[in-house]
Amino acid sequence: MPNSAPLSILHVVRQFLPNRGGLEDVVANLAREQIRLGHRVRVLTLDRLFSRPETRLLARERLEGIDIARIPFFGSHRYPVAPSVFRHLGDADLVHVHAIDFFFDAFALAKPVHRRPMVATTHGGFFHTTAHSRLKKLWFQGPTRMSVRAYEAIVACSESDARLFTPITPGGVTVIQNGVDLDKFADAASPEPRRALLTLGRFAHNKRLDRLLAAMQVLNAGGAGWRLRIVGVPSDVTEDALTAEIDRLGLTGAVTVHTGLDAPAVRDLIGQSSLFVSASQYEGFGIALIEALSAGLVPVAHPNDAFAWLARRHPAITLTDFADAQGAAAAIRGASDRLASGAIMRGSEDLSEYRWSHVAAQYVAVYEAALAGTGPVVAATAA
Structure with missing residues (x-):
């Protein structure tokens, strides 16, 4: 009542x-x-x-x-x-x-x-x-x-x-x-560590998907087999433009774009992933990052104001400047290594206030x- x-x-x-x-x-x-x-x-x-x-x-x-x-x-x-x-x-x-x-x-x-x-x-x-x-x-x-x-x-x-x-x-x-709907993707991340990244949100210029692609080029320069799934809805960046840029950079197969998915379909993709990444320059709050934490994904994110505030409260979040593709790739590798070694305990964050x-x-x-x-x-x- x-x-x-x-x-x-x-x-x-x-x-x-x-x-x-x-x-x-x-x-x-x-x-x-x-x-x-x-x-x-x-x-x-x-x-x-x-x-x-x-x-x-x-x-x-x-x-x-x-x-x-x-x-x-x-x-x-x-x-x-x-x-x-x-x-x-x-x-x-x-x-x-x-x-x-x-x-x-x-x-x-x-x-x-x-x-x-x-x-x-x-x-x-x-x-x-x-x-x-x-x-x-x-x-x-x-x-x-x-x-x-x-x-x-x-x-x-x-x-x-x-x-x-x-x-x-x-x-x-x-x-x-x-x-945040903490039940939608709860504990959905891959149970075993994978070199698989996922980003979730609107395809907009402020999300700086171009910087995620640059980091992916560095990660896969030696044929390391990293994957990135870009999940969301087109906005001022169209799906065609994003796909064309992926092809131009030689990332076809390593980076896939997924639009129009319902929550169960997104949950399936999360189940094939271990890390959440975002190069966004501006966020009003950072819902996708909290959803990622609830899913058990390990976030690596650009230090905009919202993400920096969340990182102070949730130590599983790694901040890195995605303007530096080499540094961002190193941060992603480091987070993946810590996850594989057990240094990061997924699901240990208290998210009840959301x-x-x-x-x-x-x-x-x-x-x-x-x-x-x-x-x-x-x-x-x-x-």
């Missing part, structure tokens, strides 16, 4: 099921847990996937137990404009906006009209890459600074997000680390404070 009166919650996110990615998984898992707690939950999203813009999805659909409404949009996928958003407020007690985009600004601008309490989760803001950095900084200090004032609570999903948003958010921000039951309870506390007008539940901290 829920500990509080049931709420009608509207989650607003630019991409959602059937698309798969970190943001989509966060919203889906949070929605499912809130439904389990007895709340009425809907998700409002766009009617086309950025990866398949030619296909229009159903206006209304129920997937994985979640009621979804989809609306048309125009403009760039970086800032999709969807004017019909306000027709779908319905009986929502509270609106929860995910990420900093058109929806975030539009709901803020229209607050005097719709008058709904609002919570927003940052999900890394829009600083995942350095592209258009000057314009992004100007937008952040202008429209974003103004928009945050309309929200009852701004939730940062990492300490790095907290440091970014605290200076522009009156009253500070709440830090709630992202939840369970969705814990995270959902924190969000409900934020919602109740927003509805009561009592301000942020937890002040931001800096790491």
Whole structure:
């Protein structure tokens, strides 16, 4: 039974099921847990996937137990404009906006009209890459600074997000680390050590898949037989472009690309792997890395802010600068050797704080404070 009166919650996110990615998984898992707690939950999203813009999805659909409404949009996928958003407020007690985009600004601008309490989760803001950095900084200090004032609570999903948003958010921000489905890939890694790597996530420029390929060239320079499986969904890097680059580098056979897989299929690939690798330059939190730990994979990752924070808490994580292909290859070999020798004990990490039951309870506390007008539940901290 829920500990509080049931709420009608509207989650607003630019991409959602059937698309798969970190943001989509966060919203889906949070929605499912809130439904389990007895709340009425809907998700409002766009009617086309950025990866398949030619296909229009159903206006209304129920997937994985979640009621979804989809609306048309125009403009760039970086800032999709969807004017019909306000027709779908319905009986929502509270609106929860995910990420900093058109929806975030539009709901803020229209607050005097719709008058709904609002919570927003940052999900890394829009600083995942350095592209258009000057314009992004100007937008952040202008429209974003103004928009945050309309929200009852701004939730940062990492300490790095907290440091970014605290200076522009009156009253500070709440830090709630992202939840992770720890059961999906639990203990799925290969029981015996293999020279097999896996990376999981969106095919995006900030993920620096090119640097993973460079490290693979070094690893296999002597015919050592290393394998890399790249698992995810295309984004601003297409599957064709990625495959062409693999072929150009002479890595055909050593590196394979896997798209559109469901969780059981991904679990099967994890079962053929021993190490998780990520050269990502920016992460809002690092869900895939936590999933890797839950699976028993040994992570070797680039020291972006999110991964560095996780590495301080989880000693099984090896950090290495993937800009240096030789150094990254050496770090991967070292992690593999430690795993083979028993120096790394897989499955020894305590990941309980990332369970969705814990995270959902924190969000409900934020919602109740927003509805009561009592301000942020937890002040931001800096790491």
